[in-house]
Amino acid sequence: MKSQRLQRMAVTSASSLLAVFVALCICAVVLLITGKDPIEAYRTLFGAAGDTKVLQGSLNRATPLMISAAAVAIGFKMNLFNIGVEGQMRVALLATAVAGAAVDLPAPLHILFCFIVAMATGAIWAGFAGWLKVKRGVNEVISTIMLNFVALSLVAWAFDSFFRAESTTGSVLVKTKELPTSAWFPDIVDRRLSGMFFIAVLVLILFYVLVWKTKFGFQLRASGANPGASRVTGVNPKRMVMISMLLSGALAGLVGMRALLGDVHAYQNNLAEQQGFNGIAVALLGRNHPLGIFISALLFGYLGEASGRLQLIDIPKEITTIMTGIIVLAVVIINEAVKRWDDRRIQHKAALALESVAVAA
Amino acid sequence: MKFFKSLTTGQRTIALSLGFMLVLSIVRLFTNADDITSSGTISSTLRVATPILLAGLAGVWAERVGIVNIGIEGMMIIGTWFGGYGAWKWGTWAGIALAIVAGSLVGLLHALATVRFNVNHVVSGIAINILAAGTTEYLSIIFFKGQQGGGESQSPAGKGGYGEFDMPFLSGGRIGSWRSPDILGWIEKKNDLPLLPDLAGLLRGLVSDIYVPTIVAISLVPITAYVLWRTRFGLRVRSSGESPQAGESLGVPINRLRYQAMAISGGLAAFGGAYLSCVFTSTYRQGQTGGQGYIGLATTIFGNWTPFGVFRGSILFGFPSALKFRDEKNVPALLLVIAVILIALGIVSAMKNKQMLTMGLLIGAAISAATYFLVDEVPQEFVAATPYIVTILVLAGAQQQLRPPAYAGIAYRAGENH
Numbered sequence: 113m114k115s116q117r118l119q120r121m122a123v124t125s126a127s128s129l130l131a132v133f134v135a136l137c138i139c140a141v142v143l144l145i146t147g148k149d150p151i152e153a154y155r156t157l158f159g160a161a162g163d164t165k166v167l168q169g170s171l172n173r174a175t176p177l178m179i180s181a182a183a184v185a186i187g188f189k190m191n192l193f194n195i196g197v198e199g200q201m202r203v204a205l206l207a208t209a210v211a212g213a214a215v216d217l218p219a220p221l222h223i224l225f226c227f228i229v230a231m232a233t234g235a236i237w238a239g240f241a242g243w244l245k246v247k248r249g250v251n252e253v254i255s256t257i258m259l260n261f262v263a264l265s266l267v268a269w270a271f272d273s274f275f276r277a278e279s280t281t282g283s284v285l286v287k288t289k290e291l292p293t294s295a296w297f298p299d300i301v302d303r304r305l306s307g308m309f310f311i312a313v314l315v316l317i318l319f320y321v322l323v324w325k326t327k328f329g330f331q332l333r334a335s336g337a338n339p340g341a342s343r344v345t346g347v348n349p350k351r352m353v354m355i356s357m358l359l360s361g362a363l364a365g366l367v368g369m370r371a372l373l374g375d376v377h378a379y380q381n382n383l384a385e386q387q388g389f390n391g392i393a394v395a396l397l398g399r400n401h402p403l404g405i406f407i408s409a410l411l412f413g414y415l416g417e418a419s420g421r422l423q424l425i426d427i428p429k430e431i432t433t434i435m436t437g438i439i440v441l442a443v444v445i446i447n448e449a450v451k452r453w454d455d456r457r458i459q460h461k462a463a464l465a466l467e468s469v470a471v472a473a
Numbered sequence: 474m475k476f477f478k479s480l481t482t483g484q485r486t487i488a489l490s491l492g493f494m495l496v497l498s499i500v501r502l503f504t505n506a507d508d509i510t511s512s513g514t515i516s517s518t519l520r521v522a523t524p525i526l527l528a529g530l531a532g533v534w535a536e537r538v539g540i541v542n543i544g545i546e547g548m549m550i551i552g553t554w555f556g557g558y559g560a561w562k563w564g565t566w567a568g569i570a571l572a573i574v575a576g577s578l579v580g581l582l583h584a585l586a587t588v589r590f591n592v593n594h595v596v597s598g599i600a601i602n603i604l605a606a607g608t609t610e611y612l613s614i615i616f617f618k619g620q621q622g623g624g625e626s627q628s629p630a631g632k633g634g635y636g637e638f639d640m641p642f643l644s645g646g647r648i649g650s651w652r653s654p655d656i657l658g659w660i661e662k663k664n665d666l667p668l669l670p671d672l673a674g675l676l677r678g679l680v681s682d683i684y685v686p687t688i689v690a691i692s693l694v695p696i697t698a699y700v701l702w703r704t705r706f707g708l709r710v711r712s713s714g715e716s717p718q719a720g721e722s723l724g725v726p727i728n729r730l731r732y733q734a735m736a737i738s739g740g741l742a743a744f745g746g747a748y749l750s751c752v753f754t755s756t757y758r759q760g761q762t763g764g765q766g767y768i769g770l771a772t773t774i775f776g777n778w779t780p781f782g783v784f785r786g787s788i789l790f791g792f793p794s795a796l797k798f799r800d801e802k803n804v805p806a807l808l809l810v811i812a813v814i815l816i817a818l819g820i821v822s823a824m825k826n827k828q829m830l831t832m833g834l835l836i837g838a839a840i841s842a843a844t845y846f847l848v849d850e851v852p853q854e855f856v857a858a859t860p861y862i863v864t865i866l867v868l869a870g871a872q873q874q875l876r877p878p879a880y881a882g883i884a885y886r887a888g889e890n891h
Binding site: 142146147193195244248249250251253254255257258259261262264265266268269272273392393396428430431432433434435436437438440441444445448449 | 541543586590591592593595596597599600601602603604605606607608610611612614615764767770771774852854855857858861862864865868869870872
């Protein structure tokens with residue numbers, strides 16, 4: 113059993129690595145066609161790894177990605193597709209910025225309060241989609257897409273009409289009232305690495321324990337793998353849908369906290385933009401496993417941070433976005449191919465075993 | 474009700490739009506928001522609705538063949554870029570043609586992933602959206618940056634637009650150098666009458682200030698309906714979305730059909746994108762689609778996966794934006810329109826003895842009427858969010874009436890499901 117699991121893990125990691133490699137090759141072709149030198153490009157891109165500043169930046173960028181990937185993955189484990197992480201994050205960002213600035217608490221409590229507000233609002237927004245799915249049978253892909261746009265409009269309107277604060281620094285960027293310093297999440301290592309990084313790692317560990325080491329996690333995975341069978345064993349699939357949607361939304365609420373509590377300390381337009389969407393790519397590359405998510409978040413974080421260097425040698429940094437898209441497509445294609453190959457291998461093995469039993473008889 | 478059900482889809486569209494015009498006319502008389510039925514509003518509604526319509530038709534083609542297409546937005550983005558590029562190099566029609574070719578290729582990529590490699594349709598769609606955004610941003614820097622009028626996120630202006638044309642006699646178009654009388658315009662100005670000026674406004678809106686691509690796009694509605702429901706090819710496409718096993722057992726080449734339909738879907742979505750960058754404006758701008766691909770997806774659902782339904786949906790979703798473009802102060806009148814429509818729906822549901830629904834609808838009507846008297850303007854964010862909210866409500870409330878293709882989005886491998 114043990115060796116089989118190890119074998120499977122090796123196959124999984126190999127196929128993810130292969131996807132990244134394929135993406136690098138295709139992007140090299142794109143670079144060549146558009147008259148850029150791919151070798152120079154990759155040397156610059158990956159050469160930046162020696163720079164501690166770039167590495168710290170990558171960890172900071174990886175932080176929200178880990179959390180949003182966990183939010184997406186917890187849905188995936190249940191065969192639920194929460195595309196609404198972006199919207200849930202946005203609603204939670206504004207709510208937390210407003211609520212956090214309105215109260216006065218000692219430092220650790222204040223941060224905890226902000227976390228709770230963020231998780232609660234995120235869960236409520238995701239709860240709409242969960243409710244629609246459970247009570248009205250609405251496909252969560254469509255409802256979360258629609259709720260993303262509703263969230264975008266709602267937050268833009270509420271921010272514009274009620275929560276804009278007069279700028280004190282004369283900056284043109286409009287923000288909400290600044291959070292008191294007791295709500296600021298401290299940086300560590302020369303004030304460069306956000307402390308939120310460790311919260312994100314903690315989230316991944318808890319995610320692992322919850323999904324693989326508890327009864328609830330077992331029911332979740334069973335319900336996702338075979339809803340009919342698990343219903344027979346007494347698991348209510350509707351309840352599982354609702355709970356995993358709420359959990360996913362609660363995590364989505366935390367995605368923007370690095371930007372809010374650790375960086376800007378107030379809500380502004382475009383804060384943490386796209387970090388909810390990008391979690392989908394991270395979860396797919398990481399195969400919904402905490403360790404995989406951790407590594408792919410670091411990879412995407414690094415690509416995002418180091419891509420700036422490309423502009424110095426006159427290569428558009430958007431090549432990394434193309435790379436992300438190709439990685440997502442390649443990883444799912446390779447997974448499907450590997451799964452079919454694996455199925456056939458097992459079938460073949462079983463057939464051989466049966467044959468030998470028949471011969472012996 | 475029986476009478477309404479006996480009508481064909483086309484006749485229903487006409488009946489519903491007449492009813493809608495009547496509501497608008499009543500509201501106009503009460504509120505003096507003359508622009509809500511003016512020809513200007515109607516023609517700008519058509520212009521706003523066209524990209525949504527094309528995206529919605531892209532959704533119909535994809536889902537009817539059994540493939541969920543979340544990538545419509547990405548295909549539209551590709552369309553805006555190639556449309557902008559073609560218009561800048563050779564002119565608008567070339568831009569549209571180039572966009573359609575590029576969009577079809579992206580559609581084929583989606584088909585390759587979902588049909589050949591059996592990838593989850595939603596995942597493939599998301600990947601396509603990311604790819605499209607990245608590719609267009611990358612290409613813009615390579616091709617547009619440093620060009621006259623172009624930049625990192627926008628193309629140089631396209632060559633030549635479409636002369637808007639007006640129909641002679643009906644809306645004062647020119648014949649040679651002679652300006653024909655504007656009959657509908659004359660009726661439209663008599664705005665203390667009920668209904669008549671509104672109808673004149675509607676008709677004049679349809680025949681004045683028209684772009685040729687708009688006509689092409691609208692004519693794709695009956696063409697799609699004809700091809701999908703009146704030809705052998707269409708029957709086969711629909712069989713692939715309803716029950717591919719059954720189709721396959723009769724010798725229908727499911728995989729080939731899926732590639733073909735996805736090429737069409739991608740081409741339509743990209744045409745919608747090109748409309749934005751070559752017709753509605755004359756330059757490609759980054760982020761120009763602004764989620765209209767998703768509104769198109771919404772109209773696919775709202776329109777019950779039928780081309781005429783998509784048309785209705787795109788007009789409905791385009792109307793508030795068009796009204797807002799014309800004059801902000803007309804938008805609140807829409808609240809009254811919503812109230813009247815909700816009351817009408819309430820009466821229908823009361824006749825069906827659905828008390829809870831009737832109550833809900835009447836309360837909704839009261840709220841929107843009250844809001845009209847309380848507020849001076851409707852925030853534009855609400856106008857923007859309307860299509861999405863309406864879609865959620867339709868999905869939540871009218872699920873029984875919706876008939877999605879039974880096999881849309883379900884993994885299927887030809888030759889292995891027997």
